[in-house]
Amino acid sequence: MENTLVVHSDGGARGNPGPGACAFVVEKNGRILAKASKYLGNVTNNIAEYSGVLLALNWLIRNLSVIGDVSTITFLMDSELVARQLMGLYKVKDKKLLALSVEVKKLTTKISPNLSFKNISREENKLADFLVNETLDLKASGNFV
Numbered sequence: 001m002e003n004t005l006v007v008h009s010d011g012g013a014r015g016n017p018g019p020g021a022c023a024f025v026v027e028k029n030g031r032i033l034a035k036a037s038k039y040l041g042n043v044t045n046n047i048a049e050y051s052g053v054l055l056a057l058n059w060l061i062r063n064l065s066v067i068g069d070v071s072t073i074t075f076l077m078d079s080e081l082v083a084r085q086l087m088g089l090y091k092v093k094d095k096k097l098l099a100l101s102v103e104v105k106k107l108t109t110k111i112s113p114n115l116s117f118k119n120i121s122r123e124e125n126k127l128a129d130f131l132v133n134e135t136l137d138l139k140a141s142g143n144f145v
Contacts, residue, residue, distance in 0.1 A: 004029065005073040007056045010128035011040075011048025014136060020048040021139070023131035024056035028067060034059060037131040039139050049079040050100035052128070053086070053117075057107040064111075073115045076125060083119035 006027045013020035023037035038055055040048055053075060060067065077083050084090040085101055092098045108115050122129060 003070045007075045008128040009052035011052040012132045013045045017044045021132045021135035022052035023128045037135040049082040075117045076120045078122045078125045080119045086117040
């Protein structure tokens with residue numbers, strides 16, 4: 001059996017900038033291992049997207065013993081800009097995004113398998129997108145924990 005991790009990450013801001021959140025879902029061989037979301041405060045969509053990747057990377061690093069041996073980790077996200085910046089296809093010109101990009105690269109060095117980033121459609125990223133919107137809705141309703 002192939003040992004692969006798929007990480008769906010997402011982020012969004014209502015207003016751009018506006019109230020933002022990020023989320024991730026980790027799957028190993030098709031089974032969900034973890035999912036989480038985080039409210040970010042007032043941010044841009046792109047900062048929220050990067051924050052989703054960082055949230056997932058930090059979880060992966062803290063849980064290396066849980067995920068076990070994996071040969072590849074693929075991050076799937078519906079942000080073409082962030083995916084292509086992390087793949088090295090687009091330059092990162094914005095200073096805030098550059099700082100986040102550097103942090104992503106720093107964290108990826110702590111994970112040994114092949115790690116890649118891929119842009120997918122929003123429809124293929126439904127659970128991560130749902131978690132972002134759920135977090136924003138909870139915060140807006142005042143029921144945020």
